[in-house]
Amino acid sequence: MARVAFLGMGVMGGPMARHLKAAGHDVTVYNRTRAKAEAWVAANGGAFAETPSEAAKGAEVVLTCVGNDDDLRAVTLGPDGAFSTMAPGSLYIDHTTVSAAIARELAEAGAARGIGVLDAPVSGGQAGAENGRLTVMVGGDAESFAHGEPVMQAYAQRIGLMGPAGAGQLTKMVNQVCIAGVLQGLAEAMNFAMEAGLDANAVVDVISKGAAQSWQMENRAPTMIKGEYDFGFAVDWMRKDLSLVLGEARSIGLSMPLTALVDQFYADVQNMGGGRQDTSSLLRRFRG
Amino acid sequence: MARVAFLGMGVMGGPMARHLKAAGHDVTVYNRTRAKAEAWVAANGGAFAETPSEAAKGAEVVLTCVGNDDDLRAVTLGPDGAFSTMAPGSLYIDHTTVSAAIARELAEAGAARGIGVLDAPVSGGQAGAENGRLTVMVGGDAESFAHGEPVMQAYAQRIGLMGPAGAGQLTKMVNQVCIAGVLQGLAEAMNFAMEAGLDANAVVDVISKGAAQSWQMENRAPTMIKGEYDFGFAVDWMRKDLSLVLGEARSIGLSMPLTALVDQFYADVQNMGGGRQDTSSLLRRFRG
Numbered sequence: 298m299a300r301v302a303f304l305g306m307g308v309m310g311g312p313m314a315r316h317l318k319a320a321g322h323d324v325t326v327y328n329r330t331r332a333k334a335e336a337w338v339a340a341n342g343g344a345f346a347e348t349p350s351e352a353a354k355g356a357e358v359v360l361t362c363v364g365n366d367d368d369l370r371a372v373t374l375g376p377d378g379a380f381s382t383m384a385p386g387s388l389y390i391d392h393t394t395v396s397a398a399i400a401r402e403l404a405e406a407g408a409a410r411g412i413g414v415l416d417a418p419v420s421g422g423q424a425g426a427e428n429g430r431l432t433v434m435v436g437g438d439a440e441s442f443a444h445g446e447p448v449m450q451a452y453a454q455r456i457g458l459m460g461p462a463g464a465g466q467l468t469k470m471v472n473q474v475c476i477a478g479v480l481q482g483l484a485e486a487m488n489f490a491m492e493a494g495l496d497a498n499a500v501v502d503v504i505s506k507g508a509a510q511s512w513q514m515e516n517r518a519p520t521m522i523k524g525e526y527d528f529g530f531a532v533d534w535m536r537k538d539l540s541l542v543l544g545e546a547r548s549i550g551l552s553m554p555l556t557a558l559v560d561q562f563y564a565d566v567q568n569m570g571g572g573r574q575d576t577s578s579l580l581r582r583f584r585g
Numbered sequence: 586m587a588r589v590a591f592l593g594m595g596v597m598g599g600p601m602a603r604h605l606k607a608a609g610h611d612v613t614v615y616n617r618t619r620a621k622a623e624a625w626v627a628a629n630g631g632a633f634a635e636t637p638s639e640a641a642k643g644a645e646v647v648l649t650c651v652g653n654d655d656d657l658r659a660v661t662l663g664p665d666g667a668f669s670t671m672a673p674g675s676l677y678i679d680h681t682t683v684s685a686a687i688a689r690e691l692a693e694a695g696a697a698r699g700i701g702v703l704d705a706p707v708s709g710g711q712a713g714a715e716n717g718r719l720t721v722m723v724g725g726d727a728e729s730f731a732h733g734e735p736v737m738q739a740y741a742q743r744i745g746l747m748g749p750a751g752a753g754q755l756t757k758m759v760n761q762v763c764i765a766g767v768l769q770g771l772a773e774a775m776n777f778a779m780e781a782g783l784d785a786n787a788v789v790d791v792i793s794k795g796a797a798q799s800w801q802m803e804n805r806a807p808t809m810i811k812g813e814y815d816f817g818f819a820v821d822w823m824r825k826d827l828s829l830v831l832g833e834a835r836s837i838g839l840s841m842p843l844t845a846l847v848d849q850f851y852a853d854v855q856n857m858g859g860g861r862q863d864t865s866s867l868l869r870r871f872r873g
Contacts, residue, residue, distance in 0.1 A: 397781075420795045432795050457791035460783060467781045471788050474774040475767075475797035481843045482766015486759045489830070492839055493685075493755045495748060500756050503745035507708045507720050508818075509763035511799035530796075542777070551780055552871065554850075555769045555843065562842075583840065 298322050299448065302352035302359045304372050304379060305393070306333040309419070310362035312426040313392065315341050316452040317360075327352040329368075353379035358448050362392040365537060366399045373403055385411030388444045392433075394418040394534075396541050397463035397470075398548075400436060404462030413441030416462060417449065418469035422529040430454040434472070436464035470542040476576065477539065477559040479513045484579035487521050491584075497522045517577040526574035526581070533572040536563050586610050587736065590640035590647045592660050592667060593681070594621040597707070598650035600714040601680065603629050604740040605648075615640040617656075641667035646736050650680040653825060654687045661691060673699030676732045680721070682706040684829050685751035685758075686836075688724060692750030701729030704750060705737065706757035710817040718742040722760070724752035758830040764864065765827065765847040767801045772867035775809050779872075785810045805865040814862035814869070821860040824851050 298321040303314040306328040314337065318324045324343040328334035331347075338345045346352035349372040353359045359379050363369050369391060373380050383389065389412050391403065400416035407414035415437035425431040432455040435442055442458045449456050459468045490497040501518045504510075520528060539560040546553045562579055569585075571578045586609040591602040594616040602625065606612045612631040616622035619635075626633045634640035637660040641647045647667050651657050657679065661668050671677065677700055679691065688704035695702035703725035713719040720743040723730055730746045737744050747756045778785040789806045792798075808816060827848040834841045850867055857873075859866045 420792070420797075422796070432791060434791055455791065455794060457787065459787060459791065464783060467778070467783055468788050468791060470781075471774045471778045471783070472792045472795070472797045474777060475770050475792065475799070475802065478766045478768075478770015478773070478843075479763075479797070479799055480766075482763050482770075485766070485841045485844055486762040489762060489834065489839060489841065490755070490759045492837055493758075493833065495752060495755055495759070499745065499747060500759050503720060503722055503743065503747065503756060504708070504760045504763065506743060507760070508710070508800050508804075509708075509760045509767070511763070511767055511801075512796050513799075514763065516796075545781065546777065549780055551777060553773045553777065554846065555766075556773055558842065558846065 299357040300355060301325070301448065302327065302346070302356040302379065304349050304352060304359070304361045305363040306337045307362060308423045309392065309426045311337055313362060313452045316429045317448070318343055320451040322448070325352045325356065348377040349373070349379040350377045350382040354382040356383070356387060358388045358390065358445065359383055360390045360392060364393070366395045369393050369395050369399060374406060380406060380410060380412065383410065383412050388413040388415070388441060390415045390417050390445050390449070392417050392419055394469055394538055394541070395466060397466040397545055400463040400466045404437065413437070413444055414462065415441050415445050416465040417445070418465055420469065420472055424529065426452060433457070434459055434465045434468035436460055436462050436466060466541070467545070470538070470545060473535065473538045474542055474553070474556050476513065478555055479511045480576055480579050481555070481559045481562065483511070483513055483518060483521070483577070484583065487518060487580055488583040513577065521577050521580045526571065526578040528575045528577070530576050531573050532563050532566050532576060532578060535576045536560060536567065539563065587645040588643060589613070589736065590615065590634070590644040590667065592637050592640060592647070592649045593651040594625045595650060596711045597680065597714045599625055601650060601740045604717045605736070606631055608739040613640045613644065636665040637661070637667040638665045638670045642670040644671070644675060646676045646678065646733065647671055648678045648680060652681070654683045657681050657683050657687060662694060668694060668698060668700065671698065671700050676701040676703070676729060678703045678705050678733050678737070680705050680707055682757050682826055682829070683754060685754045685833055688751045688754045692725065701725070701732055702750065703729050703733050704753040705733070706753055708757065708760055712817065714740060721745070722747055722753040722756035724748055724750050724754060754829070755833070758826070758833060761823065761826045762830055762841070762844050764801065766843055767799045768864055768867050769843070769847045769850060771799070771801055771806060771809070771865070772871065775806060775868055776871040801865065809865050809868045812872070814859065814866040816863045816865070818864050819861050820851050820854050820864060820866060823864045824848060824855065827851065
């Protein structure tokens, strides 16, 4: 077992750090809002640090799960950032969903210091973090992956090395594009079913064994039909992710018309006050 | 076992009639292109009819699986149409994907003659017809459904009564809208994965167990990546179905932006010469 530091005690980082502690690691935590880290230590034991650099000092593995590119740069390369105290031979794993560009920037900064770096965004949501069944999409070199994989197994059911630095982030983007298409189709389909006078639950039941089937249909259509949108992954976060996708697509010159359109539809949902509702709330654009 | 007539010996109707014959029914077939019906009789036995009215004469159940609204009107209400000879107390089942309006028109015409009518479009494609595992989405009254269900069991694994006349067609439309969203998302996602330098098969492998999962991802993403588009349900047919959806949406006043957009994208695929390729060929818009 290793001495590890976990930076970011949000709805994802908190339970992930808890699984690391339960697996026997010596865990030090940091959070920008200090009270959350203190509450985590009160509940789980482990150590509390005032700054990322203090948390990272002497750690064999440093992990982050923060908000966005700027947050991530601050806790790694900023003043009092973790990279200032990490030792050569140590490993840095980022679980935040951020741009491929910052993933590559951190990989270069790590390489210059002898630190292994993995970009490792996750899917599976808060529930996956809580029950330790996340999917982790990893970018980095094979040596760093071999170092990090047994650590991540504390909270993951599936860990894939997808390619060099940035490949984890790019894979997560692919995931979000698929979800965007599925959900807008499902929203139009459910609205059509209800407005056409069908029993939408009966429709889902009969079509969900064939070519229209999706995880979202099986898990979210029944709640969409009830108008319930409190199942975890929020519209605000989805818009952040789609912004990353569209930025990457712009930089490599790709047309992504559905992705761009659904991103705008999520803006409509935000303007309806639904930014904290889950991603299936696209149906609200049609039904209020 | 019943005396049944099956009108339309296409890639769906042919195997469906074969299952009816195998189940012990006394089957008479008709096809607009006479040679197909003759070939069916040569291969399967049963009887051949020169016209729909001749096929339907004395039949307890008449089934159709033809091309579109106009074809369907011709074989039912047209000169020499099946309705001209069907007896009171007999049952008419239409397996064509057509408008809800014609389904209701046929139900009314049947009621005036004492004929039970079911609109019963199917999903599962040619493979589902061949192996007798179609899903059938039925509109009509309970009495007609009870009459028709044991007949349809010859080629269906799932038969749902969705509501009154037209409800089967409306349910099929919901199915196609879901597929349109899934496939365009998947096309953009796979193009992004390949252009971003990822191993697209590895990406599908890692994301296909989570919230992005779909039947299309599991069954069509691997073939899309190979550029293979010969798996059954053709773009030309999908455009027909989406035209039905958008017509129905127009008549009841619904906004369906993704459905309308994907319909236009399928027009692009048709213009690239892909009308006979399967629906996953949306990826060709990006990759040629």
